[in-house]
Amino acid sequence: MSLDLDRETMRRLGYRVTDLVAEHLASLREQPSYVTRSREEATRPLAIAPPELGTDFETIIGDLERDVIPYAAREPHPGFIAYVPSCPTFPAVLGDWIATGYNFFAGVWPVAAGPNAVELVVLDWFRRWLGMPDGANGLLTTGGSQATLTALIAARHEIVGERPELIARLTVYVTDQAHSSVIRAAWIAGLSREHVRVLPSDDQFQMDPAGLAAAIASDRASGLIPMAVVASAATTNTGAVDPLAALADVCAREHVWFHVDAAYGGFAILTDYGRREFTGIERADSVTLDPHKWLFVPFECGGLIVREPARLKAAFHIMPDYLQDVSGLEQVNFADYGEQLTRYSRALKVWVSVRYFGVAEIRKAIERGMELAAYFERLVRAEPRLEVMSPSRFGVVCFRIRPAGVDEPGELDELNERVLGEIVREGKYFISSTRLKGVYAMRICVLGFRTSEEEMEGVVAALRAHMSVL
Numbered sequence: 001m002s003l004d005l006d007r008e009t010m011r012r013l014g015y016r017v018t019d020l021v022a023e024h025l026a027s028l029r030e031q032p033s034y035v036t037r038s039r040e041e042a043t044r045p046l047a048i049a050p051p052e053l054g055t056d057f058e059t060i061i062g063d064l065e066r067d068v069i070p071y072a073a074r075e076p077h078p079g080f081i082a083y084v085p086s087c088p089t090f091p092a093v094l095g096d097w098i099a100t101g102y103n104f105f106a107g108v109w110p111v112a113a114g115p116n117a118v119e120l121v122v123l124d125w126f127r128r129w130l131g132m133p134d135g136a137n138g139l140l141t142t143g144g145s146q147a148t149l150t151a152l153i154a155a156r157h158e159i160v161g162e163r164p165e166l167i168a169r170l171t172v173y174v175t176d177q178a179h180s181s182v183i184r185a186a187w188i189a190g191l192s193r194e195h196v197r198v199l200p201s202d203d204q205f206q207m208d209p210a211g212l213a214a215a216i217a218s219d220r221a222s223g224l225i226p227m228a229v230v231a232s233a234a235t236t237n238t239g240a241v242d243p244l245a246a247l248a249d250v251c252a253r254e255h256v257w258f259h260v261d262a263a264y265g266g267f268a269i270l271t272d273y274g275r276r277e278f279t280g281i282e283r284a285d286s287v288t289l290d291p292h293k294w295l296f297v298p299f300e301c302g303g304l305i306v307r308e309p310a311r312l313k314a315a316f317h318i319m320p321d322y323l324q325d326v327s328g329l330e331q332v333n334f335a336d337y338g339e340q341l342t343r344y345s346r347a348l349k350v351w352v353s354v355r356y357f358g359v360a361e362i363r364k365a366i367e368r369g370m371e372l373a374a375y376f377e378r379l380v381r382a383e384p385r386l387e388v389m390s391p392s393r394f395g396v397v398c399f400r401i402r403p404a405g406v407d408e409p410g411e412l413d414e415l416n417e418r419v420l421g422e423i424v425r426e427g428k429y430f431i432s433s434t435r436l437k438g439v440y441a442m443r444i445c446v447l448g449f450r451t452s453e454e455e456m457e458g459v460v461a462a463l464r465a466h467m468s469v470l
């Protein structure tokens with residue numbers, strides 16, 4: 001059998017997979033939201049030696065259906081309201097398939113001029129939505145983590161350039177609400193762990209601009225070099241937004257790179273609420289976005305927009321001899337903007353989906369997620385044995401059960417953890433937890449476009465059922 005399949009075989013296999021995925025997505029409501037297996041259980045049926053001979057496609061699909069596909073969370077499930085759900089549209093999935101089917105090489109311009117032009121267009125949409133100046137752009141990345149890392153490397157290069165001895169003196173400023181990926185990015189960028197300044201957030205989980213200014217001044221006084229501030233819009237934990245305009249002022253005054261991590265909430269800027277709450281984001285030096293969250297495209301897709309892309313290129317551009325044919329002034333070689341040389345065209349899934357539905361429909365879906373979270377908050381407030389721990393913001397609500405007579409903090413934490421575990425095991429609703437100022441809280445995050453009032457009411461009913469047998 002040649003690796004070069006004939007047209008009819010390709011069509012047959014392709015239709016088979018289309019049927020499989022369409023059936024899966026259309027029947028999500030009848031499936032559990034989350035099924036898992038231990039490593040031992042999951043590996044046992046799959047552990048075969050590399051097969052010397054080929055296997056019939058139907059057998060492969062059958063094995064996938066029996067031993068692989070069931071044992072996973074259904075991210076696009078209406079009851080998946082844990083962590084940050086990723087709920088891709090079907091056209092976005094097809095856009096991804098086109099990108100891999102054609103196998104465009106989106107690292108340098110000339111070999112994929114068409115797809116690279118699409119990436120520039122998509123990045124320019126993001127720039128406009130953020131309100132950043134003409135000319136700001138960047139690149140699509142594997143996710144938010146890579147976007148933030150790329151930004152911090154650019155910030156570092158600006159200060160350190162060819163003087164690596166300065167790296168030991170660089171500092172970065174975040175709050176205790178910053179996403180873990182920001183701290184990891186700072187470490188990968190070579191900053192010492194003590195130089196990642198984790199400032200305490202206030203009672204609204206926001207960064208305090210005066211506290212930031214004081215920390216920068218004190219670090220400068222002791223000979224350190226403040227490199228970047230990473231603010232959140234919004235936080236994964238509670239949907240809190242740092243005071244972006246005030247932080248932009250501090251950064252401008254102090255000549256510190258202002259990065260905004262908008263991986264979680266960024267695309268809510270398409271709504272009136274988001275636009276208001278994110279005022280000041282347009283002044284950032286760079287912004288992390290995550291289309292695989294609230295722009296409804298499949299993993300993996302992050303995005304970085306940089307106010308002055310030349311600063312990105314200064315940090316990453318290398319021209320080896322074997323790429324001498326691809327340089328050119330008006331071209332954008334995305335490999336010059338980040339760590340990846342070989343990269344696929346993530347832009348296609350975004351472009352196909354946004355064009356298919358239009359921004360108005362996407363805006364509506366984002367608004368609906370936020371409305372459902374607000375509805376959930378009202379349901380929680382109406383139940384005396386439930387307590388809101390952080391109000392609904394950008395689709396996130398934190399809450400806990402608080403049955404009468406249970407007041408000891410350790411006992412409450414334990415009880416909430418147990419009930420959460422039981423609800424998740426039932427498989428209908430997948431919710432997760434966090435800690436707010438040290439206190440255990442359950443957390444829902446409503447991003448998926450299949451989620452409805454039914455799930456909000458169902459979660460509260462499940463909580464009631466569990467509390468009634470305590």
Ligand SMILES: *Cc1c(COP(=O)(O)O)cnc(C)c1O
Binds near residue numbers: 084
């Ligand atoms: C999800 C998230 C990240 C990390 O993004 P990945 O796509 O998982 O790499 C960073 N920051 C925030 C606020 C996030 O919600």
